[in-house]
Amino acid sequence: MTIAVERTLPIPAEEHGPTGLLKWITSTDHKVIGKSYTITAFVFFCLAGLMAMLMRTQLASPDNNIVSLHLYNELFTMHGSLMLYLFAGPFAFGGLANYIVPLQIGAPDMAFPRLNALSYWLYAFGGLIMISGFLTTGGAADFGWVSYAPLSSATNTPGAGPDMWIVALVLTGFSAIFTGVNICATVFYLRAPGLTMFRLPIFTWNMLVTGILILIAFPVLTAALVMLWCDRHIGSHIFSVAGGGVPVLWQNLFWFFGHPEVYILALPYFGMVTDILAVFSRKPVFGYRGMVFATMSIAALSTSVWAHHMFTTGTVLLPFFSLMSYLIAVPTGIKFFNWIGTLWRGSIVFETPMLFAVGFLIVFLFGGVTGIILASPPLDFATHDTYFVVAHFHEVLFGSAVFGGFAGLYYWYPKMTGRMLRNDLGKASFWFMFVGFWLTFVPQYWLGLAGMPRRIAEYSPLSGWTLLNRISTSGAYLLFIAVFLMLVNFLLSFLKPVPAGDNPWDAHTLEWATSSPPPHHNFYWIPPVRSERPLWDHNHPEHTTIHSHMPANSVRAATSTVHSGPGVHPDHGSRSDFRGEDGDE
Amino acid sequence: MKVEAYVLIFVGAFFAVVCGIYWFLSYETSGTLMLLGTCFLGFVPGGYYYWWSRRMKPRPEDDPQAKREDGEGVVGAFPGSSVWPFVLGVSAASVGLSLVFGFWTAIVGFVVAASAVMGVIRESRRGGLI
Numbered sequence: 001m002t003i004a005v006e007r008t009l010p011i012p013a014e015e016h017g018p019t020g021l022l023k024w025i026t027s028t029d030h031k032v033i034g035k036s037y038t039i040t041a042f043v044f045f046c047l048a049g050l051m052a053m054l055m056r057t058q059l060a061s062p063d064n065n066i067v068s069l070h071l072y073n074e075l076f077t078m079h080g081s082l083m084l085y086l087f088a089g090p091f092a093f094g095g096l097a098n099y100i101v102p103l104q105i106g107a108p109d110m111a112f113p114r115l116n117a118l119s120y121w122l123y124a125f126g127g128l129i130m131i132s133g134f135l136t137t138g139g140a141a142d143f144g145w146v147s148y149a150p151l152s153s154a155t156n157t158p159g160a161g162p163d164m165w166i167v168a169l170v171l172t173g174f175s176a177i178f179t180g181v182n183i184c185a186t187v188f189y190l191r192a193p194g195l196t197m198f199r200l201p202i203f204t205w206n207m208l209v210t211g212i213l214i215l216i217a218f219p220v221l222t223a224a225l226v227m228l229w230c231d232r233h234i235g236s237h238i239f240s241v242a243g244g245g246v247p248v249l250w251q252n253l254f255w256f257f258g259h260p261e262v263y264i265l266a267l268p269y270f271g272m273v274t275d276i277l278a279v280f281s282r283k284p285v286f287g288y289r290g291m292v293f294a295t296m297s298i299a300a301l302s303t304s305v306w307a308h309h310m311f312t313t314g315t316v317l318l319p320f321f322s323l324m325s326y327l328i329a330v331p332t333g334i335k336f337f338n339w340i341g342t343l344w345r346g347s348i349v350f351e352t353p354m355l356f357a358v359g360f361l362i363v364f365l366f367g368g369v370t371g372i373i374l375a376s377p378p379l380d381f382a383t384h385d386t387y388f389v390v391a392h393f394h395e396v397l398f399g400s401a402v403f404g405g406f407a408g409l410y411y412w413y414p415k416m417t418g419r420m421l422r423n424d425l426g427k428a429s430f431w432f433m434f435v436g437f438w439l440t441f442v443p444q445y446w447l448g449l450a451g452m453p454r455r456i457a458e459y460s461p462l463s464g465w466t467l468l469n470r471i472s473t474s475g476a477y478l479l480f481i482a483v484f485l486m487l488v489n490f491l492l493s494f495l496k497p498v499p500a501g502d503n504p505w506d507a508h509t510l511e512w513a514t515s516s517p518p519p520h521h522n523f524y525w526i527p528p529v530r531s532e533r534p535l536w537d538h539n540h541p542e543h544t545t546i547h548s549h550m551p552a553n554s555v556r557a558a559t560s561t562v563h564s565g566p567g568v569h570p571d572h573g574s575r576s577d578f579r580g581e582d583g584d585e
Numbered sequence: 586m587k588v589e590a591y592v593l594i595f596v597g598a599f600f601a602v603v604c605g606i607y608w609f610l611s612y613e614t615s616g617t618l619m620l621l622g623t624c625f626l627g628f629v630p631g632g633y634y635y636w637w638s639r640r641m642k643p644r645p646e647d648d649p650q651a652k653r654e655d656g657e658g659v660v661g662a663f664p665g666s667s668v669w670p671f672v673l674g675v676s677a678a679s680v681g682l683s684l685v686f687g688f689w690t691a692i693v694g695f696v697v698a699a700s701a702v703m704g705v706i707r708e709s710r711r712g713g714l715i
Binding site for chain 2: 017018023025026027028107108109111113114115117118120121122124125126128129160163164166167168170171174188189190191192193194195196197198199208212215216220229233249252253256296300303304306307316317319320324521526528529530
């Protein structure tokens with residue numbers, strides 16, 4: 001252990017620390033920070049969702065005037081920005097990962113707790129600054145979440161709102177970079193004894209890869225934003241033709257961040273779903289190492305395909321980026337194969353997290369398939385900047401961040417709060433969301449193929465797009481009901497709590513070995529780690545010899561490590577050291 | 586520590602190959618430079634980890650047969666509650682807003698940041714190890 005020793009005296013337990021609001025402001029405990037992130041991200045999700053409702057209502061009829069054209073531009077810009085920069089990413093790597101990763105690896109906290117707290121505050125203030133753009137005289141940023149040059153120049157989009165958007169992204173970018181560093185250091189240095197890298201839960205693996213991806217992608221965005229600000233305020237002309245600059249350079253820089261960002265938003269949810277499918281199938285993850293290598297391959301390839309968003313600029317190497325984009329389908333296919341393998345002949349239990357996880361599989365699969373269509377330059381030329389693209393990326397990102405994210409939230413909510421969410425309300429929420437999702441986004445594919453451009457606030461009644469837009473809007477209202485039911489579920493869990501117990505799902509990994517919610521510094525006892533399912537091994541010794549891939553003498557070798565000591569639970573010390581069904585790879 | 590090193594070296598190696606292919610196919614500088622930077626981002630820390638992994642004993646978390654008591658002792662330094670990250674966040678936001686509303690918020694921000702840095706340093710002399 002090589003963490004720098006900064007302090008020399010014991011600190012008081014959290015119970016003796018600040019309480020109430022002061023606790024939320026000053027805590028460096030990863031659990032409090034994780035909850036802060038989760039709640040803040042969920043608030044941004046709800047705000048961005050309300051913006052989406054306004055936009056869909058505007059588009060329900062041709063030539064509608066519910067919002068002005070300028071406000072519509074602000075709405076789609078801020079909807080995208082809030083969802084991508086302030087919800088989908090921070091909800092995963094700031095919220096759930098912050099809370100769960102240290103627990104899954106048996107660590108007392110994140111490696112750098114104060115940096116972790118700083119990450120949260122940079123994110124929170126960045127988010128506030130971004131949304132405050134609506135309060136300025138010119139309104140919020142209105143150049144789209146991708147902020148293409150020269151539309152984002154001071155001439156085309158003047159005012160404080162766009163500048164606040166730039167500053168907000170720099171702050172949240174640094175927040176993400178610090179969190180990425182923290183996650184990597186935590187996984188590298190704070191694992192429990194015996195928890196080798198190839199025994200990590202898949203969620204933790206995916207968060208590690210996401211952390212590396214953050215370190216690759218976000219600095220490029222920050223640098224590009226600094227250049228953009230310089231163009232807007234000190235006349236540097238990096239992205240303006242008039243001064244000898246190159247507008248398409250912005251697209252290169254942005255998408256070098258932007259495409260890995262898609263996977264920064266997706267990989268954590270892949271991890272959540274993988275863990276959930278295994279737990280609710282009562283099986284180990286099928287093809288564990290294949291999953292790990294597929295995650296790494298997806299992350300690596302995602303950084304080599306940035307210009308597939310730029311096919312129509314005519315400035316990029318089409319065969320290279322098209323081929324690399326197609327290649328992503330291979331590791332993603334391996335993941336789907338392994339997810340199905342995990343479900344195959346499992347004792348499947350359709351609790352709410354499992355429903356959302358299966359919903360993710362279906363939705364993301366369709367998003368992936370339409371992604372293959374868009375990876376083909378001729379097809380991309382035909383559908384670029386139409387609603388086809390809108391439908392595609394909503395299937396990918398809604399599928400992962402919302403279906404996958406809500407699966408993770410329903411799954412870990414009992415651990416985070418000690419309370420269960422109502423299963424019936426959760427299932428109702430899922431079905432509203434599932435049906436609402438397809439109603440909202442499938443018509444958008446057809447609209448795109450019919451030629452409806454994205455980012456338009458009005459369309460002609462003669463266009464023939466009215467019916468499909470109305471179906472899409474009605475689906476959006478179902479999504480609104482689904483989220484409302486979820487909020488009711490949260491409220492009920494606080495008004496009439498149902499205690500969760502330590503391990504309500506009979507789950508496999510270390511976070512379920514501690515109390516719900518966990519104590520300060522997380523663990524009084526950790527089961528011995530002899531596979532990627534240490535808690536399952538401990539709780540189900542009857543399974544350990546049935547499917548073991550290891551020779552008998554290695555099981556004896558493993559059981560010879562039974563021990564007692566200050567870290568051993570008095571009731572469980574003699575049951576330790578069992579080998580899981582997959583054994584030790 | 587070896588697996589951690591290999592993960593990062595994989596990043597470097599992958600982008601070295603992609604960077605080479607991309608350059609010779611496109612002769613495009615911005616993308617090539619970004620790929621090259623990513624390549625170093627993998628090789629530099631990965632090489633450092635690998636260098637260390639050859640010079641250190643396997644840690645308990647690297648040993649598949651490690652016992653729980655192997656991990657006993659000081660794990661690291663985990664500070665308790667601290668108001669300074671919040672203060673530093675306020676100062677960063679204040680400095681950031683100076684890029685929008687003028688230099689005066691940066692003055693406030695830098696003063697607050699200085700107090701936060703001093704606060705963190707003083708705080709680091711108290712409190713303890715886990």
